[in-house]
Amino acid sequence: MADLFDQLDPPPAEGHAPRPLADRLRPKALSEVIGQEHVLGPDGPLGVMLASGSLSSLIFWGPPGVGKTTIARLLADETELAFVQISAIFTGVADLKKVFEAARMRRANGQGTLLFVDEIHRFNKAQQDGFLPHMEDGTILLVGATTENPSFELNAALLSRSQVLVLDRLDLPHLELLAQRAEQALGRALPLTGPAREALLEMADGDGRALLNLIEQVAAWTGADHIGPEDLAQRLMKRAAQYDKSGDAHFNLISALHKSVRGSDPDAALYWLTRMLEGGEDPRYLARRITRMAIEDIGLADPQAQTVCLDAWQVFERLGSPEGELALAQAVVYLALAPKSNAGYAAYKNARAAAKRTGSEPPPKHILNAPTGLMKDQGYGAGYEYDHDAEAGFSGQDYFPDGMKRGVYYAPVERGFERELKRRLDYFAKLRARRQGG
Template identity: 55%
Template sequence: MTLFDPPAPLAERLRPRTVHEVVGQTHLLGPGKPLTRVLESGRLGSLILWGPPGVGKTTLARLLAGEVGAHFIPLSAVTAGVKDVREAVTEAERLRARGQRTILFLDEIHRFNKAQQDALLPHVESGLLTLIGATTENPSFEVNPALRSRARTLVLQALTHDETRALLDRALTDERGLPGVTAQPEALDLTARLAEGDARRALSTLEVASTLANPVTPEAITEAFGRHLPQMDKNGEDFFNLISALHKSVRGSHVDASLYWLARMLQGGADPLYVARRIVRMAAEDIGLADPQALRLAIAARDTADFLGSPEGDLALAQAVVYLALAPKSNSVYTAWKRAVSAVQEGETLPVPLHLRNAPTGLMRQQGYGQGYAYYFDDPAGSFRQNYLPDGVHLDLYTPTGEGWEQRVAERWRKLQDAHGEGKAQPEG
């Protein structure tokens, strides 16, 4: 490095040199744990390292390669392609002739498409390459089953507050860190909290803050950290987990949790109209006839979000989420509809009774279409007595709950059941 060369970032300078310097991941590296046993045996197979950003996936891969004496070839799936894999294979074949094994590290392996992942298969299977893939996405969805079956998946965890704090202390005491810099304990605690288990983010924030104040203060940390946007892969597992959390919080009538998960999604970059469509579904599925206004409000919120865009339209979505969380809940229509669909799919296809058929022509009337039909407004009693299902079919699909509007209509529903000769027990109110 010359006088004009910038120093490596703090996170790079503090990379562990041995597995014993790794902070966190004690469930993998502690005594008797999976990676410890692997290293003790000296037999390292292909691995998929799955975990959030900044927990040491790349570092761990490099250290494992060093521990077993293997040649390390790092590739990033963002920029690499099949050509790079072929070059790695050629290099591995040359090294194997000398008796040396090769580890191919593929960062962000989930960004390789199926064909690119398939190109790795024969070389992983033959043992020419030991693959270590790193991903922030669930390998069950993002890594081909054939490749996944040839590699052991290890889950890396976000650093705890205490682990992050220990790493920050190391940065202030290690000769590779920030010599001459001190920090107030409150500043280090704040950094550990804001980093949310991401070691790289914690060290980067401390490094920037050290240029603003020495000793580093909480105010310097806040300024260095900047505005935090929650991490969310718009097409990945996190996205669908957030949708699930939002839906279940609304269903559970927890207003604050519903708003929190909505904010996480919208601040993380989710498409407001996609979120709006899910809110409309919540209104139909979980509130239903307990509050018929809920569906209208959800659709109005969707239209408002479409008309205003974000961030102005986000308020309409928040209003709908609060309303749905507060509303009484009923899945009676949702349940009845599933039963109806099941009855159609699993039952015999029976003809429509003649008296319910449409009879627009004389010939159809001669065939008996529409004959005997009791028009409700001419003959209410006869209308109730006639059968509305195919002969021999009896269905119990819909039952109102005792929630909200359905509690008010339950008595009429019971009377209608009695009038049709299908009397059910009145639901509890």
């Protein structure tokens, strides 16, 4: 560790503004990058590429502050390529043309270009397609960075010419290592108690750059010593959780909530619900989704579940935030502990598939009304048996189209109220077989 900080930049000369700590601690070699050993290690994809001397175009997918820009810059150094950085947010078509032309000139002079594109998912389809010919003829080696799922946001053609590498958010041991590096660079320990130090790492939420910015604020406090968690919380604003209501985190967290409910885990379900609320998710969206969970995963095993969700939704509309969110939380707990069945959902899909297959087959004539004489002459209503007049209130007639094999779509489970529905279904099946056999 010591020789790492022997390489730290010297203090700024008098009259020059000091560089931010995050910039001063930027790694000088790939071996110094924290938390991405699965990508950079000897057996990792980048480690193997560099060892073989064959580097392909890359897409770095990961949250902010995990080293995407730093790794791209160090890759250029390792491969002796010119490093060019652009952002999709600020770069237009004319700017791209200039970048490609400059890369062509470098190539003509014997030097390649590593083009790092931050927020590459912000480019539209046409702009993404514009990279392809320059990647194929070797004018540029593209390294894109995105916080969004590349399979949703990037063109298939661009993905087919690149390797997607997933960079992980930094966990607490990695953040602690980064904090130790910062203390060595600053020449002093942070004036925090153990619990406050742990709280500081938690505040960074896996973002190394955010942690270094927080450390820089703490280090600037004069006369402070042994600061505890409460004092730290008062002095620092906790970093907002990384959450984009229209992005990948949105879909990941709602999936986690849904699967926790389906898996009958109320604690995990509450955790993901509150994670989304803390991230600023619209509670009405959550009310709609938990109602869907009641229909899809509980169904008739507990018919009350749907009513609980609708009631919670109505309570939220009357109370608003934050009081109404408690009703949604209680509905989530109820769903997680309710008996589970997707039999109704599966039956609907099976019946829908049968409806598509059979096209426009008409109902059998015996269950059609015959308000006119002509319709009676055509056999409408002939032979219909009124179920209330039949024994046990059940005629056992066939209600499917003529010539169509009777479909069996609903198969209730032996859980919750569906156990009773299964008993009724079996009873009617026996009556139907007896009546039709007779």
